[in-house]
Amino acid sequence: MASAERILERIAGYGEQIIGAQRQLIAVPALGPAVGGQGELAKAELVEGWLNGLGLKVERVDAPDSRVEAGIRPNLVATLAGGAGPRVWALSHLDVVPVGDLSLWSGDPWSLRVEGDRLYGRGVSDNHHGLAASFFGVKALVELGVTPPGQVGLILVSDEETGSLYGLDHVLKTRPELFGPNDLIVVPDVGEPDSSLIEVAEKSIFWLRAEVRGRQVHASTPNRGINALAAAARMMVAVREIKARFPERDELFTLPESSMEPTRHDAGVENINTIPGREVFYVDCRVLPQIDLDRVEAAFAEVFGEIARQEGVELFLSVAQRLQAPPATPADAPVVGALRAAIARVHGVQARPRGVGGGTVAAFFRQRGLPVAVWYTDSKSAHMPDEWTSLSDIIKDAQVFGLLYAGLWE
Ligand SMILES: [Zn+2]
Known part of the structure; x- marks a missing residue:
């Protein structure tokens, strides 16, 4: 039997083991300190045992913390x-997000429900699905004694959900020599339910906070x-005028x-009969990567500033967040071609290849000129109550990884 078929068949038999892995992972909540948790060490040790095995x-x-x-x-x-x-390389993350409102869950979020x-529970999709798919793909190669044409690596990081400073950013800063521009890097963490999205680009993020100060008096005078408030309202409406100054289009992006x-608009005066003297509101901008955020920031300062002068x-x-998106991974990068072929065969x-509006951890690779593709079969339930994923999709995604690792996507 051809090795590709042997790999696919081997992974197809991993269902019970994948459920077992999900059951163990979910029982070790890995929440970062930014959300009140004790971090990812217990979970890392669990997975380290599997990798050593x-x-x-x-x-x-x-990373020290x-x-x-x-x-x-x-x-x-x-x-x-x-x-x-x-x-x-396949990169997945160990940390999960908090459960949120427990009453919205149909069962215990920290215990696997099949x-x-x-499969239901916190983290089953984000990112245990990606972790399991990349791990069981390697397992098949090892068990079948397949020597891959190039080194295969799994990276399991902390802190993906709360900024990545102690996760991928730390790994890339301390061990930059691990990665090279010819590597095929896959991050199984965002996708579409039918597996059709390979994310290669993201927009820049620019969050602006505007504080408007007038003079508070009785509403009768x-x-x-x-x-x-009246001045802030004019500024909010003028956001459309500012947006019209940036008519650039890039068909790589869904939008x-x-x-x-x-x-967001922070609470102002509580009563109706007071003229508000202070208002705070925010603007969320997702900007095509080819546009310089300095231009965007300057446009807000100019248009809002003119309204402020008119209103007295x-x-x-102030900038609440500003992330200039790194250049996109080329749509014809080898990692994209390999993934497309393997996905076509398995799924x-x-x-x-498409661009998305939200930021992902892939930006840390792209900032260093490393081509990376973000892909997996995504239930679109990440961070939600009753987060779920599908066992058959984990198996298929593991098969995609198996073919990638073994160089057998053609
Ligand atoms: Zn994730």
């Missing part, structure tokens, strides 16, 4: 030796005050233009 070379690239009792945020780099061909093909929307209010603008789907 397969005979992989496992290295810890821990005094906010957790263990004092560290663990990161694992596990490798299987191969030939001189391109290295294949209903037919569906507006002539004695300066209405901060092929930049978005700029007023979103003081304006204080029977023609996946397409």
